[in-house]
Amino acid sequence: MTEIIGIRFRGGPKEYYFDPRGITVEPGQYVIVETAAGQEYARCVTGNHAVEDSEVVQPLRPLLRLATENDKRTWALNREREKDAMRVCQKKIAQHGLDMKLVRVDCNFDGSKIVFYFTSEGRVDFRALVRDLAAEFRARIELRQIGVRDEAKLLGGIGICGRPFCCAEFLDDFIPVSIKMAKTQNLSLNPTKISGTCGRLMCCLKYEQDAYEDAVRRCPKQDSFVLTPDGPGNITNVDLLREQSVVRLDDAPEAPKRYHNCELNVLRNGKGSREGIVIPRERPERYRAPEEELDEPTLSEEARAFFGSDADAGEEKRRSHRGGRNRRRGGEKSADAQEQGAKPEKADKPPKSDKPRGERRRGEMPAGAPKAEKPKADKPKTEKPKADNPPKQEGAEGDKPRRHHHRGGRNHRRGGGGEGGAPKAEA
Numbered sequence: 001m002t003e004i005i006g007i008r009f010r011g012g013p014k015e016y017y018f019d020p021r022g023i024t025v026e027p028g029q030y031v032i033v034e035t036a037a038g039q040e041y042a043r044c045v046t047g048n049h050a051v052e053d054s055e056v057v058q059p060l061r062p063l064l065r066l067a068t069e070n071d072k073r074t075w076a077l078n079r080e081r082e083k084d085a086m087r088v089c090q091k092k093i094a095q096h097g098l099d100m101k102l103v104r105v106d107c108n109f110d111g112s113k114i115v116f117y118f119t120s121e122g123r124v125d126f127r128a129l130v131r132d133l134a135a136e137f138r139a140r141i142e143l144r145q146i147g148v149r150d151e152a153k154l155l156g157g158i159g160i161c162g163r164p165f166c167c168a169e170f171l172d173d174f175i176p177v178s179i180k181m182a183k184t185q186n187l188s189l190n191p192t193k194i195s196g197t198c199g200r201l202m203c204c205l206k207y208e209q210d211a212y213e214d215a216v217r218r219c220p221k222q223d224s225f226v227l228t229p230d231g232p233g234n235i236t237n238v239d240l241l242r243e244q245s246v247v248r249l250d251d252a253p254e255a256p257k258r259y260h261n262c263e264l265n266v267l268r269n270g271k272g273s274r275e276g277i278v279i280p281r282e283r284p285e286r287y288r289a290p291e292e293e294l295d296e297p298t299l300s301e302e303a304r305a306f307f308g309s310d311a312d313a314g315e316e317k318r319r320s321h322r323g324g325r326n327r328r329r330g331g332e333k334s335a336d337a338q339e340q341g342a343k344p345e346k347a348d349k350p351p352k353s354d355k356p357r358g359e360r361r362r363g364e365m366p367a368g369a370p371k372a373e374k375p376k377a378d379k380p381k382t383e384k385p386k387a388d389n390p391p392k393q394e395g396a397e398g399d400k401p402r403r404h405h406h407r408g409g410r411n412h413r414r415g416g417g418g419e420g421g422a423p424k425a426e427a
Helices: 069-096 127-137 148-155 179-184 209-218 301-307 309-328 335-340 357-362 406-413
Strands: 002-008 016-018 030-035 038-051 063-066 101-107 113-119 140-145 225-228 231-239 244-249 257-260 265-268
Touching: 002 030, 030 069, 038 069, 069 101, 069 113, 069 127, 101 148, 113 127, 113 148, 127 140, 179 209, 225 244
Parallel strands: 113 140
Antiparallel strands: 002 016, 002 038, 030 038, 030 063, 101 113, 225 231, 225 265, 231 244, 244 257
């Protein structure tokens, strides 16, 4: 094991290991380290920790000291010197008529070396430019040609996704990206949609490439001949993310259907003829999606202490409600009933009162209390004189019979006789 600290320099997300030499460094502190180009001012991103010897590239550069206030002022003066060098170099490039674009200028900590980064489509003869710059700044001059991806990494910016460039944010090295990755992920091959600000294919195409390659191996190919629960057909489209396929059935080619991959029995993978393919009689089973159980939120200790007993009562109410819902669905019992191993006993209900509904609303009476009988007023009965009914006359043939009483008529309509009708009047 080797004790190291992680250092990150300006203009790059890559982390470098240095030997702390017994100095304790906290993350976020600025330090002075020894590099191949001399002393540099950098920021510590990971403090003292031990790693395996195989992860360290020997020889390990040493840490000189923690940065002081004088070191910070020197670093600020170097930034001002870089701005002046940028303006002077652009004027010299215009004077010499060179086909190059100046991107950035870096000045080392002690000011003995200045590096100019530029981009160009071809080779540039900048020997005269170097002589003019050396005479102007009295320092060692280095011109370094970089590519468009390095330019985006040095300058930084916001991508089409709305986030900072990956190369300037966290990528240590550039990832090789090909147009085949866009085809595998079923993306549009329009260069403006799959290219980054640098003009090259976006680095994020590589992030999900392994997942898409695994899905391609498990999913059938387009135009494959498959057997579905509804019959045989050909695949017209494959959705790799959902692991579903759109199949045009032989029985109903005008209405394609979507099936999960587990519902398909591949008889021929890819394009080809159907000759010699035997269709099995047994069809695949339907896919049933597993029921998702939603995790109910639980209160933290701080919230439970703030709300007090109200929080416990609310949680108990939710638990009882959940148990009732499960019983209605035919599921398991509530958690309390499972722990006791028996159904919860029902509380004894009070006996029903014998009073009418109106009296029960006004007040409850003890069970078994005698009913209060209301005195009935004696009403004089008056006898109504009965009218003498005329004797019944028999009619001749063809005459309609007299209509019976409504009770008798209803019995006749029901198929009954005249016995259920009104009694006949005596002559």
